[in-house]
Amino acid sequence: MTIKIDVDMTKCQHYGQCVFEAPNIFRLNNDDKLEYTAEADDSERANVEAAIDVCPMQAIFIVD
Amino acid sequence: MTKPVVIVGASMGGLRVAEALRRFGYAGPITAIGDEPYAPYNRPPLSKEVLAKEVSHEAVAFAQRPATEDVNWVLGTRVVSADVDHKTVTDSNGETHAYSALIAATGLRPKRLQVPNGELAGRHAVRTLDDAIGLRAALVPGARVVILGAGFIGCEVAATARKLGCEVTVVAPGAHPIVRPLGVELAKEIQRRHEAEGVRFLMKTTITDLIGTARVEGVQLDSGEQLDCDVLVEAIGSHANTEWLEGTDIDIADGILTDNAMRAIRTDGTVHEDVFAIGDVAKFANPIFDEVARRVEHWNIPTDTAKRVGQVLGAKLNSAENWPSVLDEQFAPVPSFWSDQFEMHILAFGLLALADDIKLIAGEIEGDCVFGYYRAGTMVGVCGIGLRSTVQSYRAAIGSLAS
Ligand SMILES: Cc1cc2nc3c(=O)[nH]c(=O)nc-3n(C[C@H](O)[C@H](O)[C@H](O)COP(=O)(O)OP(=O)(O)OC[C@H]3O[C@@H](n4cnc5c(N)ncnc54)[C@H](O)[C@@H]3O)c2cc1C
Numbered sequence A: 001m002t003i004k005i006d007v008d009m010t011k012c013q014h015y016g017q018c019v020f021e022a023p024n025i026f027r028l029n030n031d032d033k034l035e036y037t038a039e040a041d042d043s044e045r046a047n048v049e050a051a052i053d054v055c056p057m058q059a060i061f062i063v064d
Numbered sequence B: 001m002t003k004p005v006v007i008v009g010a011s012m013g014g015l016r017v018a019e020a021l022r023r024f025g026y027a028g029p030i031t032a033i034g035d036e037p038y039a040p041y042n043r044p045p046l047s048k049e050v051l052a053k054e055v056s057h058e059a060v061a062f063a064q065r066p067a068t069e070d071v072n073w074v075l076g077t078r079v080v081s082a083d084v085d086h087k088t089v090t091d092s093n094g095e096t097h098a099y100s101a102l103i104a105a106t107g108l109r110p111k112r113l114q115v116p117n118g119e120l121a122g123r124h125a126v127r128t129l130d131d132a133i134g135l136r137a138a139l140v141p142g143a144r145v146v147i148l149g150a151g152f153i154g155c156e157v158a159a160t161a162r163k164l165g166c167e168v169t170v171v172a173p174g175a176h177p178i179v180r181p182l183g184v185e186l187a188k189e190i191q192r193r194h195e196a197e198g199v200r201f202l203m204k205t206t207i208t209d210l211i212g213t214a215r216v217e218g219v220q221l222d223s224g225e226q227l228d229c230d231v232l233v234e235a236i237g238s239h240a241n242t243e244w245l246e247g248t249d250i251d252i253a254d255g256i257l258t259d260n261a262m263r264a265i266r267t268d269g270t271v272h273e274d275v276f277a278i279g280d281v282a283k284f285a286n287p288i289f290d291e292v293a294r295r296v297e298h299w300n301i302p303t304d305t306a307k308r309v310g311q312v313l314g315a316k317l318n319s320a321e322n323w324p325s326v327l328d329e330q331f332a333p334v335p336s337f338w339s340d341q342f343e344m345h346i347l348a349f350g351l352l353a354l355a356d357d358i359k360l361i362a363g364e365i366e367g368d369c370v371f372g373y374y375r376a377g378t379m380v381g382v383c384g385i386g387l388r389s390t391v392q393s394y395r396a397a398i399g400s401l402a403s
């Protein structure tokens, strides 16, 4: 099983709070912009859900 | 029938604690009672981009998860009292709700300006979606907007109103905007950047009365000066919503006092086993810093405190193996906040207000920059304009102070 992750980049303000919750999925690049992996193993679901909770812009979604 | 867990306050904290209870295995009934008519929504955008764009519940509502679909949301209903001996709360319709455990998530409400001529239209505060809808309608180009208070919310509203084409004056008693907790150097720079965008600051000043008959037409300042004003925004801090707990034995002096498991503490110092408080209304000591109980009005606190309650109460209600040993686990959330004002993206971790020494540690003050906040030589906070990766790199160090 895999999950698909979507970040609404029109909402994302690159605060990087998600990085602490799901470091395997989210990171800030050298320009301090968010980069993320759009597909991950289901074992990452709890981490991604935690990232959804802490995203100030509520920009992260799991597409089921 | 098993009595439900009753959550009072149906905002971010209320939603997150319902989710956390489910995540930690509690499958029983949950009732969440909130006085706003809306399902839980995100407040920070209300002073920022949502205020500039479309203000609607849809734009700010939290996504709801399947796990909390069966929560009984009782919205548009205020809880007026609690009886912690008989384990009930009573709402404004006179209905009584029995509980197995009670979770207080009632947050804060804005302090308002007290003046002789106060009964006028055109006065605003920003806490709720309805507040933001009302303020948005008033922020028309050319409107003369006076903002009382130069904290984060005052400065954010100033920036947003300016972007919408209003004439904006900030009136505040302090020497610089957000000087507490940011410190003089950063505060001055933020003021400079606001002034460059056309925001006017009247610092070390306050409003003594309002001018007008039906609507606000002007404000009287303590300097003797008067300002024309179409829209007055009051951003002068907040009160904890604890009146509904008056008459109980819970310590509600400026927030609900809790222990490290977020359990409410009585005025005699003993702990309630089945009354909890979370989010902005909770007042607790954080082992990262010291043993002083504080309210922390940051957005990560509802989520972090909700998880802690989910862990503790979930284990207790399920008589789980780790009950009561979860109580011994240390709860030490790293406070985090951010703010957007014009092109400034401010990000911070820790409790900056505790610092006795503040130093520039990266970048340059006129551009992107990071400040470190130290108490007795130990970093207790970090704050930057831009340079997010650098700011983030200090978070772990602050968090590790707890152990
Ligand atoms: C305009 C604004 C901008 C913000 N910006 C930021 C930011 O940029 N960064 C940041 O870190 N934080 C920010 N915050 C703070 C953040 O939004 C709060 O920390 C968070 O909303 C607290 O959530 P809560 O659930 O504890 O309380 P609240 O969101 O206040 O929810 C409490 C709920 O309980 C209800 N209630 C109260 N009394 C009763 C009663 N007796 N019966 C029933 N219901 C009751 C209230 O109506 C409310 O719906 C901002 C806050 C505001 C208002």
Ligand code: SF4
Pocket: A007, A011, A012, A013, A014, A015, A016, A017, A018, A019, A026, A034, A054, A055, A056, A057, A058, A059, A060
């Ligand atoms: S937490 Fe949200 S806003 Fe911040 S970088 Fe991640 S997706 Fe973007």
